[in-house]
Amino acid sequence: MVVPPDNDVLWARSLNHAYRGSPALCGVSLGVREGEILAVNGPRGSGKTTLLRCLSGQLVAQQGEVWFNSSPVHTMGPLVRERLRRDRFGWIGPDPQLVPELTAWENAALPLLLRGSSHRKARTAALEWLERLDIGGCARKRPRALLQSQRQRIALARALAITPAVLFADEPTASLHSTDRAQVLRTLTTAARSHRITVVLATHDEEVATLADRAVSLIDGRRVNPASGTEAEGRAACSLSV
Numbered sequence: 001m002v003v004p005p006d007n008d009v010l011w012a013r014s015l016n017h018a019y020r021g022s023p024a025l026c027g028v029s030l031g032v033r034e035g036e037i038l039a040v041n042g043p044r045g046s047g048k049t050t051l052l053r054c055l056s057g058q059l060v061a062q063q064g065e066v067w068f069n070s071s072p073v074h075t076m077g078p079l080v081r082e083r084l085r086r087d088r089f090g091w092i093g094p095d096p097q098l099v100p101e102l103t104a105w106e107n108a109a110l111p112l113l114l115r116g117s118s119h120r121k122a123r124t125a126a127l128e129w130l131e132r133l134d135i136g137g138c139a140r141k142r143p144r145a146l147l148q149s150q151r152q153r154i155a156l157a158r159a160l161a162i163t164p165a166v167l168f169a170d171e172p173t174a175s176l177h178s179t180d181r182a183q184v185l186r187t188l189t190t191a192a193r194s195h196r197i198t199v200v201l202a203t204h205d206e207e208v209a210t211l212a213d214r215a216v217s218l219i220d221g222r223r224v225n226p227a228s229g230t231e232a233e234g235r236a237a238c239s240l241s242v
């Protein structure tokens with residue numbers, strides 16, 4: 001058995017996955033270092049979401065391995081994978097998908113409450129993250145009273161409130177206008193860097209990928225040569241502190 005490298009928090013080897021015989025991932029291998037912001041870019045349909053779902057344990061690839069630290073995610077049973085996702089991973093997708101009946105802070109606190117945190121602790125952490133993300137003033141509002149960019153920040157607060165080891169961000173700004181997009185992305189990357197949260201960020205936007213430390217590219221489910229130059233640009237572009 002091949003053992004994953006020590007400095008990779010997440011490591012995948014030869015992932016293959018097909019939907020009803022139609023290939024979505026073809027032999028994809030990659031490693032993600034602790035605290036790194038890794039962009040996975042590629043055109044629509046290139047396999048980015050499928051790769052993030054495999055790395056985060058939502059989907060077990062038909063072939064290949066996924067390791068989180070020294071734990072083999074690909075051989076875990078559904079309950080163990082569920083616990084790993086709940087306790088160590090955060091997820092933010094293109095749409096906020098908030099619970100409409102809950103206020104902003106209650107939405108952000110939800111993962112902590114599901115993990116068994118006390119009401120007081122969950123509320124404090126949720127409110128802190130809403131403040132950090134500049135939407136503390138919306139804490140008592142329900143999603144329907146908020147703008148899309150505010151709702152997406154609440155989804156981000158919800159993903160960050162557990163201080164996940166790895167945050168998976170699948171096109172997190174796809175539903176936002178360009179000005180909101182830049183701000184939400186900067187907030188995400190800055191918060192991740194200041195809390196040493198590893199991020200895997202799927203995007204079809206090459207500009208978004210410049211905020212990352214490193215980028216890998218997919219085309220038709222295969223890894224192609226990574227774009228060069230993203231490391232310096234990504235670090236330089238992010239001098240805010242959250």
Ligand SMILES: Nc1ncnc2c1ncn2[C@@H]1O[C@H](COP(=O)(O)OP(=O)(O)OP(=O)(O)O)[C@@H](O)[C@H]1O
Pocket residue numbers: 019020023024042043044045046047048049050051204
């Ligand atoms: N649940 C599914 N059932 C059938 N085919 C799927 C399913 N999910 C994805 N696919 C197909 O697998 C391929 C890869 O899709 P995937 O969503 O992983 O790519 P993507 O790069 O994230 O695309 P997008 O940017 O549009 O979200 C595409 O051809 C897609 O149509």
